[in-house]
Amino acid sequence: MTDSPIRQVWPGRTSGPLDDEAIAELYGRAAHLRVNFVTSLDGAAHLDGYSAGLSGGPDKRVFAVLRMLCDALVVGAGTLRHEGYRALRLDDRRRGWRRERGLTEFPTLVVVSGTLDLDPAQAAFAEAPVRPLVLTHAGAPAHRRAALAPVADVLTLGEDALDLPAALRALHERGHRQLLCEGGPALLGALTAADLVDELCLTVSPLLAGPGASRITTGPPGPPRAMTLRHVLTADDVLLLRHSR
Known part of the structure; x- marks a missing residue:
């Protein structure tokens, strides 16, 4: 995963790469709880026990912008x-x-x-x-x-x-x-069960991790929470998704 330019592919499509100002405007600042995670294509929350193995330049860049906003x-x-x-x-x-x-x-x-x-x-x-x-x-x-x-x-x-x-x-x-939650899975599970998650920003890494790794959420089962897709960004094969209530 290289540090490739980030582009918006939905809604609409940007012809050029997004700078940090444009990324910040897309995500915005709101009085709510935003959660940020990275996952593999097959739902792994980590590689060899650490999320860093799934992350790359585009994910780290959005990660830094979200910290700036909160x-x-x-x-x-x-x-x-x-x-x-x-x-x-x-x-x-x-x-x-x-x-x-x-x-x-x-x-x-x-x-x-x-x-x-x-x-x-x-x-x-x-x-x-x-x-x-x-x-x-x-x-x-x-x-x-x-x-x-x-x-x-x-x-x-x-x-x-x-x-x-x-x-x-x-x-x-x-x-x-404006609260930004970076996990871990147990905290996300508890926040979801309490119906407190307003937004999920999810980076989908172009990797198949295979069996063994846990999901981005853990804890007792609870009712599903519907979310709406707000935008899709991409950098080569990496997807950066934003869903909110």
């Missing part, structure tokens, strides 16, 4: 640990884009964790340009709360399990209206 980036603790998240930073050009629109220079990292099994020394916390938020419930261990307190604000929402609707309301009250 107020807060929401991620599950397991994905944060496993994928080795670093500090949530943007380059000078994207920071300038945000400043021109009255946004903070950096989005806020929001980590969802029921156990608070998080390392305060991980760069995502220790080197964060904006103090991260951690969403948890009342049953989370007190000693782990104390360990995270120097590097993050820990919000308690729910008694025995995280109350996701209340969590989103709390984020909105803090001014985080």
